[in-house]
Amino acid sequence: MLTRKRDNKLMTLQAMASSISHEIRQPLATIMMNSEAALLNLNRQSSDREQMQQVLLGDVISDCRRVSETLQSVLALFGALNENHEAINLNDLALEALQNFRTELNAADVRTLMRLESRLPLVLGHKGQLREVLANLIYNALEAMQPSGHVPRILEIRTVLDGEDAVALEVEDNGPGIDPVVLPKIFDAFVTTKPCGMGLGLAICQTIAEHHGGQISASVVEPQGTMFRIVLPSQRPGAPD
Numbered sequence: 001m002l003t004r005k006r007d008n009k010l011m012t013l014q015a016m017a018s019s020i021s022h023e024i025r026q027p028l029a030t031i032m033m034n035s036e037a038a039l040l041n042l043n044r045q046s047s048d049r050e051q052m053q054q055v056l057l058g059d060v061i062s063d064c065r066r067v068s069e070t071l072q073s074v075l076a077l078f079g080a081l082n083e084n085h086e087a088i089n090l091n092d093l094a095l096e097a098l099q100n101f102r103t104e105l106n107a108a109d110v111r112t113l114m115r116l117e118s119r120l121p122l123v124l125g126h127k128g129q130l131r132e133v134l135a136n137l138i139y140n141a142l143e144a145m146q147p148s149g150h151v152p153r154i155l156e157i158r159t160v161l162d163g164e165d166a167v168a169l170e171v172e173d174n175g176p177g178i179d180p181v182v183l184p185k186i187f188d189a190f191v192t193t194k195p196c197g198m199g200l201g202l203a204i205c206q207t208i209a210e211h212h213g214g215q216i217s218a219s220v221v222e223p224q225g226t227m228f229r230i231v232l233p234s235q236r237p238g239a240p241d
Helices: 002-042 049-077 090-100 102-107 127-145 201-211
Strands: 086-088 110-116 123-125 153-161 166-173 215-220 226-233
Touching (some): 002 049, 002 102, 049 090, 086 090, 086 127, 090 110, 090 127, 090 153, 102 110, 102 127, 123 127, 127 153, 127 166, 127 201
Parallel strands (some): 110 153
Antiparallel strands (some): 086 123, 153 166, 166 226
């Protein structure tokens, strides 16, 4: 009995460590890229040098905040911190996510489309965790579209009403799609379609969605592509926080 409890604790610690490593890898890579670009920009003799430095260093500061928030979110997910739920506008979250990925999207020549429901109710949740779900899905879409030679590469983010008491956030890409054999178990831990993937990102996304009383699903898009759909309960007007 004691051995089983010890093993469960070790598995939880391993999952937490793997989750943190997975979640902060992308913002750290962006910090490095923007820092290198800022250093190169210091040697440029152009009229827009100062403006470019401000933009690049602003991105570095923003990504540093993302790393800090990610650590807080993962610790909260594993019960190491008290959760801080608040009313969240998913439209704002989507716009913020695209802003954070601006450098990567431009570098990958990805065209972005936003279709946001103007009458979208708020949801009650942990903003950092929901931000990480969306960041995971955008990052996965970028990686999925990268090997393909077709253009344009298109990433579309939508928010829609889902009945009277729920809202949905959809992330769709026009990459090669997911193998139908893998699709039913795509949210299982340690299942990955990437050669060097850990198979934790989507499992964490599912955990977070379910922790918020919602669900996440994946489907193949015709003629090609993948759509991930997150459904979350909405906060009714006048309902207590």
